[in-house]
Amino acid sequence: EVKLVESGGGLLKPGSSLKLSCVASGFTFSNYWMHWVRQAPGKGLEWIGEIDYDGTETNFAPSLKDRFTISRDNAKNTLYLQMSSVRADDTATYFCTPSAPTAKAAISWFVYWGQGTLVTVSS
Amino acid sequence: DAVLTQSPALAVSPGERVSISCRASEGVNSYVHWYQQKAGQQPKLLIYKTSNLASGVPARFSGSGSGTDFTLTIDPVEADDTATYFCQQTWNDPRTFGGGTKLELK
Numbered sequence: 001e002v003k004l005v006e007s008g009g010g011l012l013k014p015g016s017s018l019k020l021s022c023v024a025s026g027f028t029f030s031n032y033w034m035h036w037v038r039q040a041p042g043k044g045l046e047w048i049g050e051i052d053y054d055g056t057e058t059n060f061a062p063s064l065k066d067r068f069t070i071s072r073d074n075a076k077n078t079l080y081l082q083m084s085s086v087r088a089d090d091t092a093t094y095f096c097t098p099s100a101p102t103a104k105a106a107i108s109w110f111v112y113w114g115q116g117t118l119v120t121v122s123s
Numbered sequence: 124d125a126v127l128t129q130s131p132a133l134a135v136s137p138g139e140r141v142s143i144s145c146r147a148s149e150g151v152n153s154y155v156h157w158y159q160q161k162a163g164q165q166p167k168l169l170i171y172k173t174s175n176l177a178s179g180v181p182a183r184f185s186g187s188g189s190g191t192d193f194t195l196t197i198d199p200v201e202a203d204d205t206a207t208y209f210c211q212q213t214w215n216d217p218r219t220f221g222g223g224t225k226l227e228l229k
Contacts (some may be wrong), residue, residue: 045158045166045209045220061217062124095165103171107213109156111177113165 002026004096004114011120014087020117022079022096027112029098030054030074033105036081038092039116046092048081052105086121093118125149125212127221134227140198143224145210147191154214155193157186160223161206169208170195202228 008020022034036048049060051070058070069082079096093116099108126148135141145155153173158166168177170186173193185196197204205228210221 044222045211047218047220059216100171107154109154109168109171109211109213110158110166111168113167115165 002098002112004098004112006094006096006114006117009094009117009119011122012086013123014121016086017082017084018086018119020081020083020094020119022081022114024077024079024096024098027098027101029072029077032098032101033108034070034072034079035097035099035110036068036070036079037095037097037110037113038090039095040089040092043092048094050099050105051079083119086119088121091119091121124217125151125215125219127210127212127219129208129210129221129224131222132225132227134229135200136229137202138199140196141200141226143195143197143208143226145188145193145195145221147193147212149215150191151212151214153189154212155186155188156211156213157184157195158209158211159204159206160209166209197226200226200228204228 003025006022035050049070051058055072067084071080095116097110097113099105100111128146157170160166169180169184174186187194207223207225209223
């Protein structure tokens, strides 16, 4: 059974930094591109970015690439999202998700999702 | 960015047929996917690549479309279908989601 468990969310002040984690199980983590998607309270879904199999390539939504970093540790089956200079509009639930098993990573949909971790940015 | 436009909300009665639309601002080939999200839960994949039913999804759900206009159809609608439905395109960078259509049952 595929399982994705995000953690690291919480309350933080504008301008600070935070690192989220996503522990994956039930599939061969190192064989999949991984993605972060976020959802502001009561709003829609926003793709944040992705990382390739071994962490050598990352891509981001243009509006976020200057403040967010994605990394992974395949030995620990763990994906990370480093957020810096956070703002109130970064308040959201953050989900991790792998590329679909049967799709090319570049055009992949998302089959499996974690429960998400809530990040609240407030002074 | 490819903008996906969805109607904000729909209300239907159980047993009826409902179509949820998703219009893209530019061509997305067939790479439109649909997700269902119930309150407090993570999204669930329903349809991938326009018309392919995801594993375990009831055949009451179907997808269609081409070019820039895509549709998710539920027939017949059941009470458990109360949720918000999102379309997503993965043909253009960055991949984007529609704003969601909230489906309410009368």
